[in-house]
Amino acid sequence: MANAIEIIEVIKRFGATTALESLSLSISDNEFFTLLGPSGCGKTTLLRMIAGFEAVSAGEIRLFGQNIANLPPDRRPVNTVFQHYALFPHMSVLDNVGFGLKMKGVDLAKRRARAGQMLEIVHLSAFADRLPAQLSGGQQQRVALARALAPEPRVLLLDEPLSALDLKLRQTMRFELKQLQKDTGITFIFVTHDQEEALTMSDRIAVMSAGRLQQVGTAREIYEAPNNRFVADFIGETNILQVEAQPISQDLTRVTLPGGSTLDLPAPPTASGQHSLSIRPERLSLDPQGSLTARLEHVVYLGTDLHLMARLADGSPLVIRMQNSARTALPNEGEEIRISIEEGAARLLAD
């Protein structure tokens, strides 16, 4: 697949602050790509540089093969949807959607036809003559989307566009956005700090922290094979165990778990010594033959799931997630339990 965007060793400084440290990334044409990370990690800055609202301090951004350093924002085949979408209150929905086209000098008849098509795409044809104030928050956000799509950008940048909506609406809009991206075939670059949002919609996700790219991959890759501790912690829930690791062959590392039992992992050679091991809670289970021993502290009921909160011999906490429907006889709080680790579930992390 062709690349829509290539970000090549881009650095961004604001005075003494380095917002992005030498970041390289390629985004394919037609991809739903998400930049995910906590507040201040640099995701909005990256988006603004793609849009042309900020210049890079070093490095290069290419859009469809072209270096865009000298291309002003309005000449880039890019449009942006912001969190606060600011529709014009005195203009009808149809005129709001056609506004970008008017700025480009498109004549009235063409503008209306195109705006009408866009309203169809976002399922708002029946609302063309209303004013924004006569729409719900979700409908207003869909008008903002239609407005951004009307000038036919090849790339749509979305900066936390759902965060002003309530939870229920946010969930519905996730599916609508995903569908819209599929229907239009436009490359979407979506910025969020909400991991659930990123996991539901994206073809690929770039996890960022402190101006650096931590990992790029599909939701599944990032969840199941986190590169490092930050990614393991930030995406979903995980248990981090401190283990002793020792390489025993070219592609096998033996780790000693808290409590003393050992586990051989198909991991590339790792320096001997203390390492962090990540294990997702749903990949642990109660098992009298299990390799981990812990004391059960609490059982938390979460509807379909149960969380067993336990403590290992070295004092570190361990969460085991089980399905509630299993109807297994549960041990009592305070009892010692044995736990087995599903094959392939434990991952040594680079710190």
Ligand code: ATP
């Ligand atoms: P949020 O989710 O809170 O919007 P973010 O991940 O989008 O965060 P950015 O807004 O890109 O983060 O900011 C990255 C870093 O750059 C932060 O440390 C921020 O304070 C700094 N920064 C951003 N814009 C400017 C600016 N115009 N001047 C100075 N520093 C800035």
